[in-house]
Amino acid sequence: MPEQDQHPVVWAPGAYELGEGARWVDGRLVFTDILSGRLLEVSGTEPGTPRELLRLDVPLGAVAPVEGRPGHWIAAAGTGIALLGPDGSVDWLARPEEGAATPMRMNDGACDPHGRFWAGSLAYDESPGAGSLYRTDPDGSVHRVLTGLTVVNGPAFSADGRLLHVADSTAGVIHRCTLDADGNPLETVEFARLTRGFPDGMTVDTAGRLWVAVWGGAAVHRYEPDGTLSAVVELPAPQPTSVCLPPTGGRLLVTTARIGLADASAPSGAVLAVPVDAAAPPAAAYRPR
Numbered sequence: 001m002p003e004q005d006q007h008p009v010v011w012a013p014g015a016y017e018l019g020e021g022a023r024w025v026d027g028r029l030v031f032t033d034i035l036s037g038r039l040l041e042v043s044g045t046e047p048g049t050p051r052e053l054l055r056l057d058v059p060l061g062a063v064a065p066v067e068g069r070p071g072h073w074i075a076a077a078g079t080g081i082a083l084l085g086p087d088g089s090v091d092w093l094a095r096p097e098e099g100a101a102t103p104m105r106m107n108d109g110a111c112d113p114h115g116r117f118w119a120g121s122l123a124y125d126e127s128p129g130a131g132s133l134y135r136t137d138p139d140g141s142v143h144r145v146l147t148g149l150t151v152v153n154g155p156a157f158s159a160d161g162r163l164l165h166v167a168d169s170t171a172g173v174i175h176r177c178t179l180d181a182d183g184n185p186l187e188t189v190e191f192a193r194l195t196r197g198f199p200d201g202m203t204v205d206t207a208g209r210l211w212v213a214v215w216g217g218a219a220v221h222r223y224e225p226d227g228t229l230s231a232v233v234e235l236p237a238p239q240p241t242s243v244c245l246p247p248t249g250g251r252l253l254v255t256t257a258r259i260g261l262a263d264a265s266a267p268s269g270a271v272l273a274v275p276v277d278a279a280a281p282p283a284a285a286y287r288p289r
Contacts, residue, residue: 103125206279249277
């Protein structure tokens with residue numbers, strides 16, 4: 001299993017406490033700083049200083065664009081799922097974690113190729129089994145799909161949308177679910193188990209390989225479709241959180257976090273870029289009806 005011999009560079013400087021949700025949208029990288037509730041963007045063609053697109057008064061886990069509505073987003077935020085407007089408006093579709101027995105928040109999220117938005121949750125104290133995975137359908141209804149997880153990250157989908165990859169980070173496990181046409185799991189199996197670090201954000205490239213940010217492992221793992229670990233990209237930051245492969249290829253973009261580090265020196269908290277021979281589709285959009 002080779003290590004990728006590339007040299008990471010800072011693509012977007014910043015001391016983000018919990019950068020996450022790296023997504024390729026309209027030729028740019030968008031990402032969140034979860035605990036500050038910020039959505040940011042940076043050029044997809046050259047390094048630069050990120051620009052704030054919007055800020056919420058609740059944690060913002062991840063977003064996906066809304067099809068046909070430039071500047072509009074569906075978001076995993078606070079205790080639920082919301083539609084965000086360019087004017088800062090927030091339209092809550094559901095808040096399934098509001099009033100939970102232990103304080104909860106939404107975490108990572110992404111759309112599948114069919115235009116459904118998936119997002120996971122976690123307890124602030126990471127109570128075992130408190131997290132769930134939710135699916136938001138085009139009609140705006142929100143459904144709890146998986147339960148009994150702890151820190152839910154991902155999700156990432158095969159090109160046809162039939163395979164879902166989702167991480168239970170604290171367990172060190174990446175699950176793979178086969179979905180039916182309505183997005184209901186038919187079978188869930190263990191795809192990979194990490195022995196060092198914890199699986200965080202992920203994406204599937206055009207060859208069907210899964211790229212996974214490894215929190216606490218200072219690396220990104222690349223897995224073949226059969227679950228074989230085929231490459232490790234070493235990073236100069238211990239807490240990578242999410243990954244993005246532009247559709248033009250040639251570069252891996254990685255968000256990182258400073259939270260919890262005794263020595264949170266740069267580049268922790270920045271967005272990093274590493275040359276790689278891989279590409280992925282742009283972020284799938286939510287398709288409301």
